Amino acid sequence: MQNRSAPPRRGAGRPTREQAEARHEELLDAALDLFLERGFELATIEMIAARVSMTKRTVYARHPDKAALFRAAVQRAIERHVVPREVLESLDDGDLADTLVAIGRLRIDQVMTPNGLRLQRIINTESYRFPEIFASNVEQSARPVVDFVAGLLDRAIAAGEVAPTNTGLAASTFMSMVVGGQARAIVRGETPTREELDEKVRFTVHLLLDGLRPR
Known part of the structure; x- marks a missing residue:
């Protein structure tokens, strides 16, 4: 009887691009966690590499030093906090007050996610050392939302509504009032109830629109 040998097993080989990117994202998440837990000074490349079972050589192949890894980890958190333009547009139902309430809720909900909390806390603790992370968060994440709200107000002015x-x-x-205060409380662990959040968002929206009402 003919001896049929089993097909050769595939070796581990090089990871695919998708696998490599997933591992890199895992590294950045672990780095951000450790920078939060230990602070920038005490967190080390060795600790971060060990947490994701990587060698230091692998980490250094992507990031030349700890500061570069820190910036990359924060940048990933900022990018995950950005609201796509199409999402903002989907909240616009033609009613200015309702749309502003929806935008305020969305941004506060983002702060309460694990990524949002980590981002706010790392900016609070390390922006004195890396001031560019505060500026990057404003320009990439906050500014597009502010610009969108300004566009809504421009439209309302043209319609004679404000x-x-x-x-x-x-x-x-408006965005500072509706999100900033809530974010600080949430980061401190003082998370309001959904009813409290809705009340505060609606109050801030009505305060804005009452102040801008034509007289």
């Missing part, structure tokens, strides 16, 4: 104003300043102030 009085002419500096819409960029109004939008920035």
